[in-house]
Amino acid sequence: DDDDDDARDGDDARRPLVVDARDATLPDAALWDEHAERGDADALFEHAIAPLDAVTFATCVDRRAVCVKRGGRAHYGSWMTMEAVTRATRDGEARYGVDLDVTSYVDGVRRTHNRNSDAGREADDEDDDVGELVDADAVLTRRFGEERRSVRLLHPQTRCDATWKILATLERYFECACGCNVYVTPASSQGFAPHYDDIDAFVLQIEGAKRWRVYEPFEDETHPRTSSRNFTQEEIATQRVVFDDVLEAGDFLYLPRGWIHQAECSSSTHSVHATLSTNQSNAPADALEIALNNALASTIDGRAELRRSFVSTLNDERRRDAALEGLGEELRAFASELQGDFGAALVEHAYASLEARFMMQRCPPPDSHLLRSKARCTGDVAAAELRSGARTRVASQIEGAPFSILRESPATTLFHPFQNRRDGAHVRVLGVDSADEDRLGRVIVPSDVDDERLDELLDAVRSGDALEIAKTNFRENNFLELVCELVRCGALAALD
The missing domain is CATH 3.90.930 (Outer Surface Protein A; domain 3)
Known part of the structure; x- marks a missing residue:
């Protein structure tokens, strides 16, 4: 049956590429730090996906998840270990919601715990306040150690030179802004509800182990321009699971934007992973949005008649029809202008705006x-x-x-x-x-x-x-x- 063949072809296209590199020869983990220090963009990205080659990886971008399994071997040098995360949390002034979040996901409920103390609050109160100074001992000892909350270190490049150099290097590779968050999860816990992101995500497992479940995108939400809300388990129950496996230290996972995912730490120890991100608002849609907005503004500025008030048509169907016809003519004239040099100049300006x-x-x-x-x-x-x-x-x-x-x-x-x-x-x-x-x-x-x-x-x-x-x-x-x-x-x- 042709329909069945098409369905199978679609399933194959979304099946993740999993590279078993547990017995492969891998580059020295210390080279990760060296490539970032020098700003060697090609070498750093090739290290991240090794032994997969960049040409093969490029065929998967925007289309399918990619996982490289390295069998628990360290691969990212000394970058963002638990020791480094602890140091980044203690050094300088960190603020909740700006530099760090404390989160939990228990019994299907996602909560934020961005405060040092629960005094004067109900146990289940959620706090999204931004700005309170982080007490590192409260976070690392009580929130993480005793209460088993997850810690998300936000844009660590602001306080970690190694992360700054990694992102600066990758931005040259992708020619697009890059970001980073680091997630520390206690054993046998989960910090976030199922969701999808508006960025391409590169998950680098640094310490411990974490089970990842990745689901195919909702049909009408492919390549989204904004991140999703938190989904319930019931809402994603009918979505096909395309990846369900445990990432160990040194492993790599690529998630195209729009792919639903959740992760839980099920091992006997904590998990530390970093998510590098790119390609936010970096699509033809963004250039077209700039071009059309500029074109419309230019047309309105140059046509005084478009700025005149409507004559009341509420009780006059003939006037209403005439007004609609006039708008249609203006729209057709506007579309015609976009076909010529005016449109070409707008597209060039839009691309220059993205640059x-x-x-x-x-x-x-x-x-x-x-x-x-x-x-x-x-x-x-x-x-x-x-x-x-x-x-x-x-x-x-x-x-x-x-x-x-x-x-x-x-x-x-x-x-x-x-x-x-x-x-x-x-x-x-x-x-x-x-x-x-x-x-x-x-x-x-x-x-x-x-x-x-x-x-x-x-x-x-x-x-x-x-x-x-x-x-x-x-x-x-x-x-x-x-x-x-x-x-x-x-x-x-x-x-x-």
Whole structure:
């Protein structure tokens, strides 16, 4: 039966790829830390999925789960062990809901316990208050140890240099903002209800063991743009389980966004795993949303008749029909405009907006990822020497593009990550107008700077070449001042 064959083909397409690497030769676990320290993007990702190759993995992205079983062998160096999590919790000031969550999932009920004390509260009260300072002893000894609550360390890159370097490296690999949460679960417990996420998730089991159950997506919720609510066990009972297995230390699991999952620690010891995330709001839908919103705004700004009030049609069907016909004509005219150069320009601007958003969200490059000395080649002194002619060339401080260009009215803007915060990826930036008012990471291009010169600068430094600034056409007008500002903020290095 053709229908049965189609159903089987669909089932096969969603069957997870499970790689049994328990007897395979694996890279030295210490290389995980070394790749992150150097910012070697290809090597770090290949280490994460080893012995699976990147080409095979790419065929599974957005389509099926991937699991690599390594038989309990350590694979991620010294990163985010229980000792490291304890240190991150104790060091500095951590706040509930910002840096850390305490959670439980018992008898089908998911609760948050973001407080140091239950004094004055009912035992089952849920607390979502954000901001109370975390008492590390209360969390690690009472909440985790005695009450068997799960602990979720939020965006640990803010306080853990190793995590910062891992995310900065992976962002170069994916060319998209990356995030991280770390989950510590007591033995024989579960911290979260079944749900799906709006990101691609990479689960790295660091210590202990955890049973994961992964379910196929709901038919009408494939590739979701927002994360789900918590589901009950009854709601997912009819969903096909595509993966049900225990991850041990060193194992890897990839979950496409939209795939329902839950995990429980069923071993005799605790579990520590990290979830790396990427591809949030990074789809054609997001570019189209920007393009159409901009197109509509431009059309409304340019057509005064679209801004006139409707004449009352409540009791006049003829007027109502005429109004609807007029709206239909405007919509058809709007669609027609999108077919030509106007539409092409909007799409190009939308894609440039996504590139600018990435520059705003990505981690600031760690010093160990810079191609040249930060102290010698960037900053005020280096910029002044470039301006005076003592230095004559500039080059990128990182591999790839050190900034992006967004051309729009009233000014062209360059976006770069060198003044970003470490937790930028956790600030959901849907457009480039929602950044902090301090405008860090933005350089306004003077109006007399030629677009051709700007493109030549980006093309040269993106390819790794050093651009000779001593040429007359690069020193004229305000172009030199623009380049000096990029040197001052660290995006470009000034060379002799």
